[in-house]
Amino acid sequence: MASATPADAATLQPLASSVSEPASEVLEKSVRVQDEEIIDAQQTVIDTRSLPSEKQPDVIIVDWDGPDDPENPRNWISKKKWAAAMTVSAFAFISPVSSSMVAPAAAQIAEEFNITNSTEIALTISVFVLGYAFGPLFLGPLSEIYGRAPILRGANLWYTLWNLVCGFATNRGELIAFRFLSGLGGSAALATGGAVLSDMWTPEQRGEAIAIYSLAPLLGPAIGPVAGGWISQLSTWRWVFRSTSIAAFVIQLFGIVYLQETLAPALLQKKAKAVRKQLDEEGGRSYSVTHVDKSDHRWGEIMQKALVRPFVLFAQEPIIQLFGLYLAFVYGTIYLVFTTLPDIFAYVYHEKVGIASLHYISLGIGLYSASQINARLLDRVYIYFKNRNGGIGEPEFRLPTVFPGTLLVPIGLLISGWAAQEHVHWIVVDIGLAIIGAGMILTFQGMQTYVIDAFTVYAASALAAVSCFRSLAGFGFPLFAPVMYNALGYGKGNTILAAVFFAIGPPSVFLFWKYGARIRAMSQRAKKMQMQLPTQVPGEKR
Numbered sequence: 001m002a003s004a005t006p007a008d009a010a011t012l013q014p015l016a017s018s019v020s021e022p023a024s025e026v027l028e029k030s031v032r033v034q035d036e037e038i039i040d041a042q043q044t045v046i047d048t049r050s051l052p053s054e055k056q057p058d059v060i061i062v063d064w065d066g067p068d069d070p071e072n073p074r075n076w077i078s079k080k081k082w083a084a085a086m087t088v089s090a091f092a093f094i095s096p097v098s099s100s101m102v103a104p105a106a107a108q109i110a111e112e113f114n115i116t117n118s119t120e121i122a123l124t125i126s127v128f129v130l131g132y133a134f135g136p137l138f139l140g141p142l143s144e145i146y147g148r149a150p151i152l153r154g155a156n157l158w159y160t161l162w163n164l165v166c167g168f169a170t171n172r173g174e175l176i177a178f179r180f181l182s183g184l185g186g187s188a189a190l191a192t193g194g195a196v197l198s199d200m201w202t203p204e205q206r207g208e209a210i211a212i213y214s215l216a217p218l219l220g221p222a223i224g225p226v227a228g229g230w231i232s233q234l235s236t237w238r239w240v241f242r243s244t245s246i247a248a249f250v251i252q253l254f255g256i257v258y259l260q261e262t263l264a265p266a267l268l269q270k271k272a273k274a275v276r277k278q279l280d281e282e283g284g285r286s287y288s289v290t291h292v293d294k295s296d297h298r299w300g301e302i303m304q305k306a307l308v309r310p311f312v313l314f315a316q317e318p319i320i321q322l323f324g325l326y327l328a329f330v331y332g333t334i335y336l337v338f339t340t341l342p343d344i345f346a347y348v349y350h351e352k353v354g355i356a357s358l359h360y361i362s363l364g365i366g367l368y369s370a371s372q373i374n375a376r377l378l379d380r381v382y383i384y385f386k387n388r389n390g391g392i393g394e395p396e397f398r399l400p401t402v403f404p405g406t407l408l409v410p411i412g413l414l415i416s417g418w419a420a421q422e423h424v425h426w427i428v429v430d431i432g433l434a435i436i437g438a439g440m441i442l443t444f445q446g447m448q449t450y451v452i453d454a455f456t457v458y459a460a461s462a463l464a465a466v467s468c469f470r471s472l473a474g475f476g477f478p479l480f481a482p483v484m485y486n487a488l489g490y491g492k493g494n495t496i497l498a499a500v501f502f503a504i505g506p507p508s509v510f511l512f513w514k515y516g517a518r519i520r521a522m523s524q525r526a527k528k529m530q531m532q533l534p535t536q537v538p539g540e541k542r
Contacts, residue, residue: 081201095189100335124175131183132183135188136471211371211375219368221334225338225342230357311465313455314469319523324466327444331470334474349426399513401442401445405442407502413436416432417432
């Protein structure tokens with residue numbers, strides 16, 4: 001195959017990072033992609049060996065312009081990275097606000113729609129989270145093909161519109177259906193947010209960003225009921241939905257401005273199109289322009305990824321199985337807490353809706369304070385153990401900060417449950433809630449970062465699998481909560497939950513701390529190559 005002339009190559013700079021080489025060299029050329037994963041260019045370059053040599057076009061492989069290319073999200077300036085990270089966190093915050101904001105207004109909804117069954121009342125709240133279970137199965141793979149930004153913006157707009165429609169529902173069926181549809185769109189940030197951060201930061205750097213991002217979907221449900229309680233008391237439950245839709249629309253505007261595309265194949269595809277356009281304008285010599293992108297854009301492949309890959313990961317990967325089930329139990333418990341707090345403070349402590357909603361602040365305090373501490377420790381702990389390991393990073397180095405969380409959650413459940421059961425002063429219940437919040441955020445931040453580090457290439461699908469099962473628990477737990485607490489009381493009910501946490505949490509963390517590397521070595525998809533990256537990425541601008 002003929003090589004491009006120097007004049008031709010100069011014409012294409014800086015859009016093309018490399019010009020044609022002999023076929024044997026082009027097909028053996030490799031490029032570096034996220035987290036040092038090496039993808040052989042032989043799988044992405046058009047195979048021209050079967051064509052007559054005189055008809056072979058010159059091949060241009062579009063890649064980054066060296067390790068310091070400013071278009072590479074890993075080399076963005078810190079301000080640009082954090083603008084994208086905070087926008088994704090805002091997306092991940094506002095939809096969970098809607099998931100629980102309606103909880104204090106459940107009595108109003110039940111009265112207006114004549115709902116008398118406690119399970120059906122809980123369904124109007126938790127059905128939103130059912131959308132979280134199914135949305136990531138499609139949105140995660142779609143974001144790996146068409147890019148993060150369009151999926152996040154489009155899904156948030158979908159959520160905003162259906163959430164607004166909830167405020168105009170005329171019966172229970174409409175409200176439940178609209179809540180489910182809004183939950184589908186609201187799940188996008190949960191499905192792709194971690195992957196966005198992985199696009200921009202290396203494992204040594206992404207801990208703080210993930211700590212903030214993972215706080216959003218837990219802090220949102222803690223703050224939402226505070227506003228929802230006062231809105232429903234001073235106005236009507238319909239304004240609970242209208243107010244969150246207004247806030248979501250404002251965040252949508254920020255997303256249009258500050259959320260830039262971070263997926264490397266999508267950016268390289270855009271770059272390749274620019275090269276093709278320039279070649280078409282110049283005319284003359286024939287070129288074949290390609291870029292590093294193994295994605296299949298056929299709908300059949302998209303559906304296969306959406307419906308099969310997350311479940312295959314769950315079926316074949318012990319990491320996904322154990323972490324998915326444990327996080328499902330954590331997530332289900334926190335939504336169980338969200339839906340039972342109004343009854344505790346209304347019937348045990350005889351407080352009005354607005355005042356009772358203020359107790360959610362204690363949960364938020366626990367979430368926020370532990371998140372801030374962990375945000376400063378997550379990367380430091382990782383780098384400390386990496387240095388002790390000869391400069392080789394392992395996903396297991398995320399687990400030391402998880403272990404305290406597995407102890408705090410059951411302790412908080414015991415305190416809050418028995419304090420409510422024995423009618424102890426409400427501050428004791430709030431202390432228990434704060435401890436629960438602290439334990440949950442420590443668990444979520446560490447385990448989610450572990451999954452991202454272990455399944456870098458399949459991060460979105462792995463998170464989709466975990467998100468699916470935890471959201472199913474978030475949907476189901478509140479449905480049996482009224483029956484359980486009516487039969488056992490708050491003390492015994494929370495004791496059962498705490499016992500399960502003690503039995504699963506600490507042993508699981510110890511198991512992966514000690515044998516995690518062996519488990520990953522047996523995995524078909526978990527990252528086997530040892531990460532030996534510098535703590536400062538070449539070209540990183542601060």
